[in-house]
Amino acid sequence: MRRDSSAPLRTRLFAGLALASFAFLLVPGMVAAQETGTVAGRVTRAADGGELSSVSVSIPGIGLSTVTGTDGRYTLRRVPAGPQTIVFRWLGYRPTEVQVVVEPGATVTADAALEAVVISLGEIVVEGASRAPERIVEAPAAISVVPQEVLQSVAITGQAPLALQSVPGVDVVQSGVNDFNVNARGFNSSLNRRVLTLQDGRDLAIAFLGSQEWAGLTQPLDDLGRVEMVRGPGSALYGANAFSGVINITTPTAREVLGSRMTIAGGELETFRVDGRHAGLAADGRIGFRVNGGFNRSDTYSRSRTLRNGTSLRQEYEEATDEPVPVTVEAIPLNGERIDPVTGVVSGDRDPLRNIYGSGRLDYYLDNGSVASVDGGVSRVENEIFVTGIGRVQVDQAVKPYVRAALAADRYNVFGYWNSRTSLEPQLSLTSGLEIEERSDIFHLEGQNNWNFLEDRGRVVYGASYRNTKVNTSGTLMNLANDNRSDDLYSAYGQVEYRIAPQVRLVGAARFDDGDLIESQFSPKGAIVFSPNESHSFRVSVNRAFQTPNYSEFFLQVPVAAPTAGPRTLEGSIETYYAAVRQNIPPPFLADLTITDDLPWQFAPLTNALALGNANLEVEKVTGWEVGYKGSLGDRVYITADAYINQLRNFVTDLLPGVNPAYPSYALTSEVNVPDELTALDARLAQLGLPENHPLRAPIPLLLGGHGQLEQGTRIQGGNALATLPDGSRAIVLSYTNAGSVTERGIELGIGYQFTPEIRGDVSFTGFSFDVDEEEQAAGDQLVPNTPSKKATFSLSYAGQQGFDGNVTLRLVDGHDWAAGIFQG
Template identity: 40%
Template sequence: MPSLLLACALTVALLPASPLGAQSSGVIRGRVIATADSTPLAGIHVRVAGSAVGVLTDRLGQYRLVIPGGSVPLMFFGMGYQAWQTTVTVPARDSLTVNAALSTVSVVLPSTLVVTTASRSPERIVDAPAAVAVADAIRLADASVTGQLPQVLASMPGVFAPQNGINDFNVGARGFNSFLTRRVLVLQDGRDLAIPTLSAQEWSAMSLPLEALGRAEFVRGPGSALYGANAFSGVLNIISPAPRDARGSMLAVGGGELGTLRADVQHASASDNGRWGWRLNAGYNQSDSWDASRTQPGALAREYAAAIDTSRYTIAAPLPGFEVRPLIGQTKSGAPGLPGVTTGTPDPMSSAYGSARLDYYRENGAVLTAEAGTAEIRNQVFMTGAGRSQIASALRPWGRVALDAQGYNLMAYYSGRRSGDQWSLASGLPQLDDDDIWHVEGQLNRPFAGTRGSWVAGASLRSVSIDSKGTFLSAADDDRRDSYAALFGQLRYKLAPTWELLGAARYDGSNLYTAQWSPKAALVWSPTTSQRVRLTWNQAFQTPNPVERFLEQPAGAPLDLNALEQGLRLSPLGPALGGVPNGTLFTNSAAVPVLAIGNRNLAVEKVRSAELGYKGPLGGKGFVTVDAYYSTLTNFVTNLMAGANPLYAPWTAPSAVPEAARSALQSAALGVLGPGLTRLPNGGSAYVLSLGNAGRATEWGGELSVGYPLSSRLTLEANAAYFRASVQRNTFVVGDTLLANTPTHMGNVTLTYRAPGGTDASVTTRLVESYAWRSGFYNGRVPARQVIDVVAGHQLSPRVRLQLVATNLLDQRRYEAFGASVIGRRVLGRATYTW
């Protein structure tokens, strides 16, 4: 696969220029102001109409856009302002100034904002055949000092992102959340950001600050028809700007509560002839956390006493009821494996990161990109269904080459993970992890029948290698390499001026699972140019991760079954044991291993979903989106439990036991220990916890989102989500319990103020109803929460900006998933200098 990546890179570099638009580039720059009072407007979209080429104005209303020379339609738009479009002639190898003044007449955001994720091609957000929300560069910059992208996502309609700790979040949509959730596929410029072993996100390991990410598009609902595995409930696509569209240098320093320190430096520029662009960045972030050691019985209940009424709700940690390892930086009294008092202060969490990008801008408008980066994280704590783990250190290197051209794009990337020391706090066992992903992908986009239709077709290949160094994967399956291949396509066609039909499908194959077809169909009605009603049907799948397939490690201390054996020998079954040496009924009855073992035969989970959606204007100035869905989910992966894996059948008596007594002896032993008592492939007795596939559930709900400019300076945004689920208990393994881990009601209200001169503020209130949580061994109630987040900023001078950010301003002490840490307030300040 590395040689395939190199070949792809060379192919990209040597591709001939397309004859389309083969002219030199020029520069458009200017300033956007409000018609009423001439104040500069920040966050206004400046875009080549009908394309994804564009930028946002900065906080001084300024913009700079590099595009191929010639005549182009240029559009200016933003929420609360009347869009303005003009056709300009861009001089080749020269610049042109185009200023704009926008009036506050009608909002056009839903009909003009361009997104690319829903259809893998540029389209107006109102035309996207899916539920889509966008966080733009200004919103991302407002949260940059926190380093917490999921905090931004949590304010989107229908997105549920319970926080486990400072940097650990469970980002999901439309129900059935969990620790290490992977139902939302997360991409950054086409790169899958998930950790291969867990298929989950490591949010602290991003190598760009939030303001450099550009924009984040979140598509809710199944997306496997275009994106494949794990686009189960949605796709988050982070799209960073080209260096030529983000010129300038930045130095930012910040800090505040929890001993937070953060520094970022970035430089982006382009050559005088406009052919080359480059970006460099580096940063460091350090913070204490709300995590506390739980090395004594009752520690979880004491920690949660500030968050919930512990006299009403039972707070019980999984057996044995305590963690055997303290947080890094602390020490525990007593013998290893036993409870003890923790002393000392936990070491702070930190991340150091950097990246570099080089673009070559061809005369035809195509962009050739080569970039690489890395992030090193230390002391991060993350939550799993089996307990908390802590990463002493881990390195996340990556690299990408891509060609983005009119009508096609090619991409290849590498992503790796190199863990240093990493431990399970619950068991004390090490968890080493060296992973590599090599991926190549190509896509074509073409219109047909004039402007009535278009098609997308593409293919991808991926190779993934995983090595746990013998710490948690079975010896036979460790240090492994798996392969994946996919073909996908989409066809859309206007049946009439107001009706459009869309169909898509994807074929995914791998050595790990049976080949999967993921279809999609949509019918879109356009009663007006700014209104859309859509009916869609999707099918998607989620793959078991390698840990679920190939796990093998102790799940507890060995069982001493000598007493059980002696009791059986003294029972009426005793004579049947005459040929079995004493102490060997259960192989080594004094020490029967207790093991957690994966299931290599796990099948994929599936979802089929129907959606009805509406997008349109509200009251002449605002916008509204309404989405309703009904989904059927099948073939869940069970919790780690006894009797779930058919490969580990109930224990059988030794061959020396006479046939007539075998059944009675087996029933007696299993009656005491249950289906977990089994025999390993080598014939030895063991108590095994494993996984299987089972279950069927339905979910239904709705999402409402509105945005309305109250004045030229004040904007109101609000959203609400309703969710219900029904689990068919008789389709699950006996003893398994599945919960949706999602509140019935939740919502957000954001009020944003932007004044002349770069002064702005926003207040977000997040309301979440209480709900039950079950993930792995953790089962309990999560309290309701009402959280207020505040962002305030002031442009002290054209180059200096000051900012204050408060998350959970009122310090409401709540845990957001049962087993996670109690989350408190965090107030941070930041100063940014740009030149």
């Protein structure tokens, strides 16, 4: 963690750069007024004349575009007068151009009949790899686009991560109905944040934990538009936490989803879901608006684990595994259930999971094709359960509002947003019963520009951002000295591409991040892309990325067990016993013995057992080397193949004893050896003829036993957890540190085949292996990738012209070990 006097200077420097960048970015938007007209028409299928909705209608060169409505009709307003070319595009249909002459103040008709063809998957355009549009075949990174039919088929579940489970190299781990962890290329965790998730540039992560709260989305999955998954280190363009990849979600503008839609769904676990959306145009098409809202209710397959004999987890999972299931006891049951105080048996009905969400968007369409937009939304989740490093946590009620404003054009993009999360009712640690409060706010401002040079042989993308994060847990999760805090992060990035030959493109990128919580980070990237023709490309790349510890790892302060009076009682008993010996045995008989009348242990009346953060943690780092191929074989087959070697280091460990220098370890025998003193004293009393049951000898075995129990109780995961707090008192302390180095290797294969315009098949395979440098591993820590060594997916999807969709998926996954926090197996 860094706090220095250069922060004001750094603030002024970045503010100046940001203002200069934003001023330059706005220059392209200044265009002269001109005479305009309107183009309108209807798009149909050539085969049967049926209407086609969602067809992209655009005019190249001037940035005007829209999509057809459910009736196949479209309107383009404020089209410059004169000859224009109208382009119609939609997956599964041959692109069509219509020439028109636009008269000032008049409307010209341009209808189109599209011919169905087998989709050329290589023509798909993506933005996530370079933060600028490019054909997926030419992207300088491993990137996949979730097919629209997959989004539509998964949308009915409300479980967005399921749409990614067929992407090569991606792990989707489910811990509850809506609790998912999405990761790429190994080393997943119970609260994964190695994959940065963006929606229209807005980071969806929770501020305190840095992970995703998938139940808190404000739009249904089928309204999210395009979902891209970039695999591999990505900090060169995206910064912190683009450690293993980036999920880039781009939602449509209002005019791309004109009309109304309602969905009603139901299923197992008494699931009921309803949501609706309406989008329209106003002010002669210059303003677009979209509103949506929804409600989701479901039972949970999570169970209370409160049986006092510790067998709850065993009963829950013994039929699902051949491995031993550990004994575990949680302090409180799930919401809605009651607990028998003696046996821990629960009764009553679990409260259902509930999620209410809504959002709205207002677009203003400028004459030059730019779009100014303001959108916002809010979601409220109830009774969700997170699996965390300190056990399961149930969210009673939490709300997540956001507001975003943006100005987007072909060459520039300026946006800012505010994310917030507030626990309306305390969140509950099921393990300890602790009530947890949280209020967090994220303010983010960013600008980006891109331009071509040397007759489009080269391209430059650059930008800068500022982020402020505020977190307040009211002392329930963080120590008061660091709670209710505000932290800044400043970033600047850029990428230069240059085509040194028609078939060879060089790519270089870098990003600089600096902030209150981290030392300055420089993240470079280099790539060579060889494209022998438009349908095939080969690439070699090297990337560096980092992951910032979250607020919990920096500043956590929570009890891990109830305070105990045992240590102070033992200390007092020994001191009282020594006083009794001195009162009853003449000093000459004790002269050569060591008897510490005032023990230096300094136990408080109650000794706490605490999980404490480490404010001096460093970022985790990864350097990755990758080779890849993308190719389109004709119009039917699309192939991707990627192989990589990553070097990961500086992991943030699980909670461990004796690893944080801020709380130095304390051994009971470091200043005084009580067992040796008691043993020698017992021998002397025996020499004096006192029998074992004598009042001065009888306490010694009890005191030795108590000392042994105390020493054993302070050893956790093989280490000494007894530590000295800053006030000089002793406590059981678990904390975090940086340790570990791992080399991981993997291959990712994907094949897509378009049997017909309506039927598509996809096959993927992922292989993974790793080596741990045991010399750099912290004692007691487990570096486990939490990912299978092999997995494969087979899927078949159908998107019929009459509106019938279907999808069948088969996943084959090798069993593998899991270790994250207190959950291991």
